[in-house]
Amino acid sequence: MKTVSAEQLIKTYDKGAVRALDGLSLDVTEGTVLSVLGPNGAGKTTTVRILATLLKPDSGNAHVAGIDVIKHPDKVREIIGLSGQYAAVDETLTGWDNLVMFGRLYHLGKQPSIDRANELLERFSLTESARRPIKTYSGGMRRRLDLAASLIVQPKVLFLDEPTTGLDPRGRMEMWGVIEELVTGGVTVLLTTQYLEEADQLADEIAVIDHGTVIARGTSDALKSQVGGERLEITTEIQDLVKVQEIIAHVSGSATHLDGRTVSAPVTSGSSALIQALRALDEASIHPLDIALKRPSLDDVFLSLTGHVAEETVVEPVQKKRGERK
């Protein structure tokens, strides 16, 4: 069952001069997390904004829980939550004020809004700061409150647009914990990110997008094996380098690569190649500094798919018209 689906979305800005989305299609299976991974300007935010009814595509279809996003935006709004870099809360008000206000806007009664606000503040460890204005919050607290605001009415689908962009590592870890907990609760999530490890950590499936279209999709493992298999990698003292090269060549059966004091070569037999190499090292009385079976990282995946690394900040033509997207 596909809870979110988008077909052939096209969105242009500046009278067609900038193609933000160029025939993008994707879907999310019920109860799973799809991570839309791509650099700045790839079209992640535009995709979320269309699915969350904030923006109409030039052409293409989109459905959330079977409801047409373009024809029935009001119905879609009742079942989605939106949080992230472009959805915000009122910074002059307190966390409590904000959540109660959003509760009222979801048409909960007065007391249910208050109860729900207290419940969410408790759940996101914000009870102590509930009566302070948001502008005194740390980045991580602010994001948690923002997320709480999108959960006032348990949404069927949650859109998280770069939920950890700009957070420090601690804030990011906290946010990941919160999102993982939500997913266990069964909500369907579409999450955009430019962090490969974030996609790796949170997503059931990953759609890699670049220049407004999906260029690859699959599980993290599938994407990694698409790029290539494992590599056996041994780092050693200089005097043992030659011997180690011989051992790796023997185990792998293909050419070795030398980088500083690290020797590596592709292997197909996985852990048994590792054991074989360890035995050979032991027989030759060599004590390596490090030995590992390396799987390709999502960085490698991204590089091989797009020809550029993911963190690279591509100047997004659309951002000059920042206002247009708001």
Next chain:
Amino acid sequence: MKNLLSDSLVITKRQVLQLARIPELLIFSTIQPVMFVLLFRFVFGGSIATGQPGGYVQLLMPGIFVQTVAFTLAATAAGLAQDMEKGLIDRFRSLPISRGAVVIGRTFGDALLNILVLAVMAAAGFAVGWRPSSGLLRISLGFLFLFAFGYALSWIGIYVGLVVRDARVVQNVGFLVTFPMTFLSNAFAPTTGMPRALQYVAEWNPVSSMVAACRQLFGLENEFGATANSWPSQHPLETSLLYMILLMVIFIPLSVRKYANTSN
């Protein structure tokens, strides 16, 4: 539709809460008009001969009332532009609330603020010698006019905020519009001193009609009026009402539609 009013009131309450959380906002939005009352009363009051019993302040107060409600247009626009910049409008638009509630709620909030500001100014005016002489009913009607005019203008503010989207730019645009609009009128000096062409502009200016209407309702002769013999200067009450209706008929649908399509 059924939730339009209640949704709007939630948004209005948000503005009230903002004022409660940042009382400085409230203080500064009342200090400025009071300062204008004092400055005009004591800087110009002595040198402008009016022949009016009670002096310049009787003519000045309606002018400053109108100027003040006109200036709140810029605050409305800036507040909305700021919400757009911060992404708050995006969040509101992703909620299942009535179309129009967010902008209508804001005009209600600004209307409440206007009531408060008008009350503070009336008190300040009274303290420096303003004595409206037309009786409680007509005085109340005068304030009702001011309130309605402020409300109609706030819809221009809404539209400007949605179109310009940048709070700092909006502030400047706001002053660029409201300064000439309030000074190119009969609010502070008679239009008779202006070049002939400007007299016509001034007399067709909604601010002049409003000021003249308020002077009438507060019990004054329309002294700074009918120099160019224009219809508005002879019928300030009717003209003011027409202007208010016109503004709302144009800007309410325009703003609501702009809000709904603001991302495209």
